[in-house]
Amino acid sequence: MPPDNTPPPAANQNDQLIRELIECGRDFHRRGWSLGTSSNYSVVIDRDPLTLLMTGSGFDKGRLQPDQFVMVDENAQLLGAAFPRPSAEALLHTVLAQHGAGAVLHTHSVVATVLSEHFLKDGGLRIAGYEMLKGLSGITTHESEAWIEIYPNTQDIAALATVIGARLREPASPLRHGFLMAGHGLYTWGENIAAARRQIEVLEFLFEVVTQKRLLFGSF
Amino acid sequence: MPPDNTPPPAANQNDQLIRELIECGRDFHRRGWSLGTSSNYSVVIDRDPLTLLMTGSGFDKGRLQPDQFVMVDENAQLLGAAFPRPSAEALLHTVLAQHGAGAVLHTHSVVATVLSEHFLKDGGLRIAGYEMLKGLSGITTHESEAWIEIYPNTQDIAALATVIGARLREPASPLRHGFLMAGHGLYTWGENIAAARRQIEVLEFLFEVVTQKRLLFGSF
Amino acid sequence: MPPDNTPPPAANQNDQLIRELIECGRDFHRRGWSLGTSSNYSVVIDRDPLTLLMTGSGFDKGRLQPDQFVMVDENAQLLGAAFPRPSAEALLHTVLAQHGAGAVLHTHSVVATVLSEHFLKDGGLRIAGYEMLKGLSGITTHESEAWIEIYPNTQDIAALATVIGARLREPASPLRHGFLMAGHGLYTWGENIAAARRQIEVLEFLFEVVTQKRLLFGSF
Amino acid sequence: MPPDNTPPPAANQNDQLIRELIECGRDFHRRGWSLGTSSNYSVVIDRDPLTLLMTGSGFDKGRLQPDQFVMVDENAQLLGAAFPRPSAEALLHTVLAQHGAGAVLHTHSVVATVLSEHFLKDGGLRIAGYEMLKGLSGITTHESEAWIEIYPNTQDIAALATVIGARLREPASPLRHGFLMAGHGLYTWGENIAAARRQIEVLEFLFEVVTQKRLLFGSF
Numbered sequence: 001m002p003p004d005n006t007p008p009p010a011a012n013q014n015d016q017l018i019r020e021l022i023e024c025g026r027d028f029h030r031r032g033w034s035l036g037t038s039s040n041y042s043v044v045i046d047r048d049p050l051t052l053l054m055t056g057s058g059f060d061k062g063r064l065q066p067d068q069f070v071m072v073d074e075n076a077q078l079l080g081a082a083f084p085r086p087s088a089e090a091l092l093h094t095v096l097a098q099h100g101a102g103a104v105l106h107t108h109s110v111v112a113t114v115l116s117e118h119f120l121k122d123g124g125l126r127i128a129g130y131e132m133l134k135g136l137s138g139i140t141t142h143e144s145e146a147w148i149e150i151y152p153n154t155q156d157i158a159a160l161a162t163v164i165g166a167r168l169r170e171p172a173s174p175l176r177h178g179f180l181m182a183g184h185g186l187y188t189w190g191e192n193i194a195a196a197r198r199q200i201e202v203l204e205f206l207f208e209v210v211t212q213k214r215l216l217f218g219s220f
Numbered sequence: 221m222p223p224d225n226t227p228p229p230a231a232n233q234n235d236q237l238i239r240e241l242i243e244c245g246r247d248f249h250r251r252g253w254s255l256g257t258s259s260n261y262s263v264v265i266d267r268d269p270l271t272l273l274m275t276g277s278g279f280d281k282g283r284l285q286p287d288q289f290v291m292v293d294e295n296a297q298l299l300g301a302a303f304p305r306p307s308a309e310a311l312l313h314t315v316l317a318q319h320g321a322g323a324v325l326h327t328h329s330v331v332a333t334v335l336s337e338h339f340l341k342d343g344g345l346r347i348a349g350y351e352m353l354k355g356l357s358g359i360t361t362h363e364s365e366a367w368i369e370i371y372p373n374t375q376d377i378a379a380l381a382t383v384i385g386a387r388l389r390e391p392a393s394p395l396r397h398g399f400l401m402a403g404h405g406l407y408t409w410g411e412n413i414a415a416a417r418r419q420i421e422v423l424e425f426l427f428e429v430v431t432q433k434r435l436l437f438g439s440f
Numbered sequence: 441m442p443p444d445n446t447p448p449p450a451a452n453q454n455d456q457l458i459r460e461l462i463e464c465g466r467d468f469h470r471r472g473w474s475l476g477t478s479s480n481y482s483v484v485i486d487r488d489p490l491t492l493l494m495t496g497s498g499f500d501k502g503r504l505q506p507d508q509f510v511m512v513d514e515n516a517q518l519l520g521a522a523f524p525r526p527s528a529e530a531l532l533h534t535v536l537a538q539h540g541a542g543a544v545l546h547t548h549s550v551v552a553t554v555l556s557e558h559f560l561k562d563g564g565l566r567i568a569g570y571e572m573l574k575g576l577s578g579i580t581t582h583e584s585e586a587w588i589e590i591y592p593n594t595q596d597i598a599a600l601a602t603v604i605g606a607r608l609r610e611p612a613s614p615l616r617h618g619f620l621m622a623g624h625g626l627y628t629w630g631e632n633i634a635a636a637r638r639q640i641e642v643l644e645f646l647f648e649v650v651t652q653k654r655l656l657f658g659s660f
Numbered sequence: 661m662p663p664d665n666t667p668p669p670a671a672n673q674n675d676q677l678i679r680e681l682i683e684c685g686r687d688f689h690r691r692g693w694s695l696g697t698s699s700n701y702s703v704v705i706d707r708d709p710l711t712l713l714m715t716g717s718g719f720d721k722g723r724l725q726p727d728q729f730v731m732v733d734e735n736a737q738l739l740g741a742a743f744p745r746p747s748a749e750a751l752l753h754t755v756l757a758q759h760g761a762g763a764v765l766h767t768h769s770v771v772a773t774v775l776s777e778h779f780l781k782d783g784g785l786r787i788a789g790y791e792m793l794k795g796l797s798g799i800t801t802h803e804s805e806a807w808i809e810i811y812p813n814t815q816d817i818a819a820l821a822t823v824i825g826a827r828l829r830e831p832a833s834p835l836r837h838g839f840l841m842a843g844h845g846l847y848t849w850g851e852n853i854a855a856a857r858r859q860i861e862v863l864e865f866l867f868e869v870v871t872q873k874r875l876l877f878g879s880f
Contacts, residue, residue, distance in 0.1 A: 027282075031252075032691075032868075035861040036795035060854065062687075108792055110868045114876060117789070129337070131373055131404035132328055135256035153791055184791035194280065201255035208252075208330045214876055216334060216434055247502075251472075349557070351593055351624035352548060355476035414500065421475040428472075428550045436554060436654055467722075471692075569777070571813055571844035572768060575696035634720065641695035648692075648770045656774060656874055 010045075015066070017043045017053055020193045022064045025055075028107055029062030033204065037061070038108040038185070040087040043193055044097050050074040052097055057087045074098060091161040092187060099168040101189035103196040108185035111207040116150050116180035124149040125180070127206045135202040136177050137190055148203065150180040178203055230265075235286070237263045237273055240413045242284045245275075248327055249282030253424065257281070258328040258405070260307040263413055264317050270294040272317055277307045294318060311381040312407060319388040321409035323416040328405035331427040336370050336400035344369040345400070347426045355422040356397050357410055368423065370400040398423055450485075455506070457483045457493055460633045462504045465495075468547055469502030473644065477501070478548040478625070480527040483633055484537050490514040492537055497527045514538060531601040532627060539608040541629035543636040548625035551647040556590050556620035564589040565620070567646045575642040576617050577630055588643065590620040618643055670705075675726070677703045677713055680853045682724045685715075688767055689722030693864065697721070698768040698845070700747040703853055704757050710734040712757055717747045734758060751821040752847060759828040761849035763856040768845035771867040776810050776840035784809040785840070787866045795862040796837050797850055808863065810840040838863055 021041045028034040039061050042054035052072050055061070059068040071079040074097075076090035087093075093104045119125045127133065128145035136146055149167070154160050160181075167175035178188030178199060188203060190196035214220050241261045248254040259281050262274035272292050275281070279288040291299040294317075296310035307313075313324045339345045347353065348365035356366055369387070374380050380401075387395035398408030398419060406423060410416035434440050461481045468474040479501050482494035492512050495501070499508040511519040514537075516530035527533075533544045559565045567573065568585035576586060589607070594600050600621075607615035618628030618639060628643060630636035654660050681701045688694040699721050702714035712732050715721070719728040731739040734757075736750035747753075753764045779785045787793065788805035796806055809827070814820050820841075827835035838848030838859060848863060850856035874880050 032865070035865045036792060036858050038792055038795060038865075060858065108865070110865065110872050113790060113792070113869050114872045117873070118877060129403050130333060131401070132256060132258055132333070135258060181791070183789050198256050198280065205252070205255045205258075205328070205330065209333050211872070211876065212330050212334045212431070213337070216431065217338060349623050350553060351621070352476060352478055352553070355478060418476050418500065425472070425475045425478075425548070425550065429553050432550050432554045432651070433557070436651065437558060569843050570773060571841070572696060572698055572773070575698060638696050638720065645692070645695045645698075645768070645770065649773050652770050652774045652871070653777070656871065657778060 014045060014053060017045065017193065018066050018069055021053075021055065021069070022066075024105065024193065024197055025061035025064045028105075028200070029060075031109075031204075033107040033109045033200070034061035035108070039106055040089055040093070041103075041105050042090075042093040042097070043103040044101070045071070050094070050097060051079065052090075052093055054086060054090060054093055089157055091157050092164065095161040095165045096168070096187070096189050099165065101196075102191040103193040104187065104189045105193075105196045105200050106185060106187045107200055107204070109204055109207070111211050112180060112186045112204065113183055115207055115211065116185070117183040119180075120150050120152060120182040122150075125207075125210070127210060130206060130209060132202055132205050132209070135198060137195060137199060138176065146177050146206070148177060148180060149175060150182055153181045153184045234265060234273060237265065237413065238286050238289055241273075241275065241289070242286075244325065244413065244417055245281035245284045248325075248420070249280075251329075251424075253327040253329045253420070254281035255328070260309055260313070260326050261324070262310075262313040262317070263323040264321070265291070270314070270317060271299065272310075272313055274306060274310060274313055309377055311377050312384065315381040315385045316388070316407070316409050319385065321416070322411045323413040324407065324409045325413075325416045325420050326405060326407045327420055327424070329424055329427070331431045332400060332406045332424065333403055335427055335431065336405070337403040340370050340372060340402040342370075345427075345430070347430060350426060350429060352422055352425055352429070355418060357415060357419060358396065366397050366426075368397060368400060369395060370402055373401045373404045454485060454493060457485065457633065458506050458509055461493075461495065461509070462506075464545065464633065464637055465501035465504045468545075468640070469500075471549075471644075473547040473549045473640070474501035475548070479546055480529055480533070481543075481545050482530075482533040482537070483543040484541070485511070490534070490537060491519065492530075492533055494526060494530060494533055529597055531597050532604060535601040535605045536608070536627070536629050539605065540631075541636075542631040543633040544627065544629045545633075545636045545640050546625060546627045547640055547644070549644055549647070551651045552620060552626045552644065553623055555647055555651065556625070557623040560590050560592060560622040562590075565647075565650070567650060570646060570649060572642055572645055572649070575638060577635060577639060578616065586617050586646075588617060588620060589615060590622055593621045593624045674705060674713060677705065677853065678726050678729055681713075681715065681729070682726075684765065684853065684857055685721035685724045688765075688860070689720075691769075691864075693767040693769045693860070694721035695768070700749055700753070700766050701764070702750075702753040702757070703763040704761070705731070710754070710757060711739065712750075712753055714746060714750060714753055749817055751817050752824065755821040755825045756828070756847070756849045759825065761856075762851040763853040764847065764849045765853075765856045765860050766845060766847045767860055767864070769864055769867070771871045772840060772846045772864065773843055775867055775871065776845070777843040780810050780812060780842040782810075785867075785870070787870060790866060790869060792862055792865050792869070795858060797855060797859060798836065806837050806866070808837060808840060809835060810842055813841045813844045 037058045040055045042052045045051050045053050053069055056068045056070050070086045072086050072090055074094055076094045078086055096104045125148045133139055133146055178186055180186055188199040190199050210220050257278045260275045262272045265271050265273050273289055276288050276290045290306045292306050292310055294314055296314045298306055316324045345368045353359055353366055398406055400406055408419040410419050430440050477498045480495045482492045485491050485493050493509055496508045496510045510526045512526050512530050514534055516534045518526055536544045565588045573579055573586055618626055620626055628639040630639050650660050697718045700715045702712045705711050705713050713729055716728050716730045730746045732746050732750055734754055736754045738746055756764045785808045793799055793806055838846055840846055848859040850859050870880050
């Protein structure tokens with residue numbers, strides 16, 4: 001009688017999460033939100049110790065392969081094989097995961113790039129009055145606006161991660177929904193991949209709406 | 221001889237209708253008309269008593285699963301299993317079904333969102349002179365315009381459903397084609413799913429046309 | 441020995457042409473050039489007597505089925521089964537086929553609709569200076585412009601077909617490339633389906649180019 | 661015992677490269693970057709003597725077939741079968757390959773067409789300040805801009821190839837990233853097909869960004 005060689009459940013779970021992130025990449029690449037080698041995606045696979053599965057650096061997000069993912073610890077240090085490298089932006093994923101995110105998605109759309117460059121001077125972009133706002137996690141039906149913070153683009157990801165961590169912990173008005181890096185793109189998150197993907201879709205939709213409104217009527 | 225265990229015809233019919241609505245969701249999501257968890261779709265499966273099959277609340281419309289549909293009665297009350305919940309907007313579907321619609325599709329496109337916000341002050345959007353208007357149900361070749369009514373967005377769906385019902389029954393100039401909720405999106409309907417889908421495509425095309433005309437030439 | 445029941449070659453050829461037109465419809469629908477029940481497509485299957493295979497009236501072009509095609513004679517009269525009806529615009533297909541077209545494709549894009557409405561007063565749209573012009577049938581490398589004629593939209597297709605026939609026969613400057621119906625869409629043709637499809641792609645690309653140039657720089 | 665009839669490795673390698681270029685064509689055609697019979701793609705299959713596999717002239721890039729590719733030598737002369745012809749622009753591919761490119765991709769997008777026509781007077785388009793610039797081959801994190809040269813469109817491809825060769829060899833400031841032909845489209849290259857494809861995606865994204873910025877805010 002053959003030995004029980006069922007793969008361990010954790011491995012199966014990771015395979016499923018990888019499949020979900022591959023599918024995110026395929027869809028975001030098709031929409032033009034993850035062109036070139038831009039974007040990175042992660043999901044928490046363990047809380048104790050904190051462990052993230054995330055896209056390696058420099059791969060085509062439209063055709064991700066299972067061996068193009070890496071595991072990192074809470075300091076964004078690689079666990080296991082030395083290749084491929086984690087993304088330079090891995091620290092932004094881990095700080096979000098430390099503050100509760102179950103999955104983090106980062107995309108580069110045309111409208112997010114242009115709006116984030118323009119509104120950096122204001123520190124953020126206010127979006128008000130649209131039904132689609134209710135699709136954002138934690139928005140109640142009595143709220144009618146979202147404030148999407150914008151940070152200067154930087155090579156010093158560690159410093160930015162510290163700022164983001166502090167904003168997530170701020171009791172009075174913590175960072176919510178997602179944030180933009182100027183001329184760069186969007187970071188958002190959710191309790192799981194599906195929730196984070198919903199956030200991306202809602203925010204990108206809203207960015208398109210404010211863009212189209214400005215083009216048609218001259219104001220945001 | 222085995223007993224006849226053919227599934228009852230009604231179940232097969234529902235499976236087919238669910239497949240058609242899943243396909244609607246896949247296409248509308250791809251086009252950006254049903255992002256996030258926006259939109260809801262329904263089809264009448266019985267007239268006596270009135271019974272609708274419709275999308276449950278909060279699901280990704282690009283990847284609907286058969287178990288994400290619910291059955292509701294004429295008051296938008298759930299029939300059968302308590303989970304998942306019907307959409308908050310189910311009453312708009314049932315009032316349209318009561319007045320003859322065989323299928324109701326509700327989508328959230330960028331252009332419908334922006335145009336409906338802008339033209340709310342006029343109570344509607346007049347679209348005239350385009351060949352595509354003939355694709356609207358009930359438009360004859362001698363008609364050359366459509367008036368798409370716009371209602372303020374509201375949380376009080378029951379009140380809006382009452383208004384819509386009265387407009388559908390108005391003898392002189394009943395509500396036709398579809399209606400917009402300001403900053404929200406489009407409701408339209410047809411005798412069946414294919415007819416409602418055709419209405420969505422025609423109306424979204426026309427919204428794109430008036431948008432493009434304004435961008436190019438400064439007027440609607 | 442079984443009788444030879446190989447289907448006749450003509451039937452197989454028609455099946456192949458139908459598959460090609462179904463594929464055209466799927467791609468054009470995806471691009472938004474054949475939404476609702478707009479558009480119609482045809483291909484010549486016999487020259488003596490002239491016989492066209494064409495899309496029946498009122499079908500979803502994104503999901504055409506083989507039984508949604510009809511055969512018509514040189515007067516656009518139906519050959520064979522009475523259902524489904526040929527398109528009301530079948531006479532435009534037959535007049536083009538009589539003057540040499542092997543396939544005719546008619547689409548309704550947003551930009552063709554808006555440009556044709558605007559430029560009707562000039563009788564056409566001149567497009568000059570783009571490399572893509574060389575993709576038009578019969579354009580030589582020394583030509584650098586195309587003149588796309590625009591006709592008023594009409595319900596009297598027979599009258600328009602007579603005008604188009606006369607323009608195709610005009611010795612000095614015959615109608616070339618395709619033509620627009622104002623607020624309606626594009627007719628183009630080629631020696632076969634692939635050539636006509638190439639014409640559609642080239643012309644729609646050029647319409648997008650002049651639109652984008654006007655949006656960016658204020659002039660056509 | 662049957663003789664070893666394993667196909668030679670080179671043939672297998674070519675099959676794989678053809679599959680990759682077919683996939684490029686499918687994606688670029690879908691995005692509207694290779695409509696009609698525009699565009700051509702090549703990959704180096706031998707360095708000694710220099711041999712390129714490239715798309716033949718006049719084929720639909722959305723549905724390339726393996727027999728629609730040709731092999732050319734360093735002078736863009738056809739190797740092997742006389743049909744199909746190599747593209748008229750083959751000399752641009754060979755000059756780029758002679759200077760190190762492993763794959764060359766040429767596309768015709770709407771925005772590249774319009775921007776290249778407008779900025780020809782400046783000799784190029786400067787793009788600065790965007791994170792996506794880091795996706796360009798050879799851009800370091802300290803660089804924040806790219807200069808994309810623009811050349812007049814020409815029928816004298818041999819003369820242009822000479823100019824491009826000289827620019828690639830210029831020691832002080834060699835041609836980098838890619839170049840535009842005015843009113844025509846983009847040439848770019850990389851060490852292999854994946855790298856060249858990444859360049860196309862990055863450059864087209866950046867062209868969309870500067871276009872959208874101009875539309876929204878009136879300046880480039």
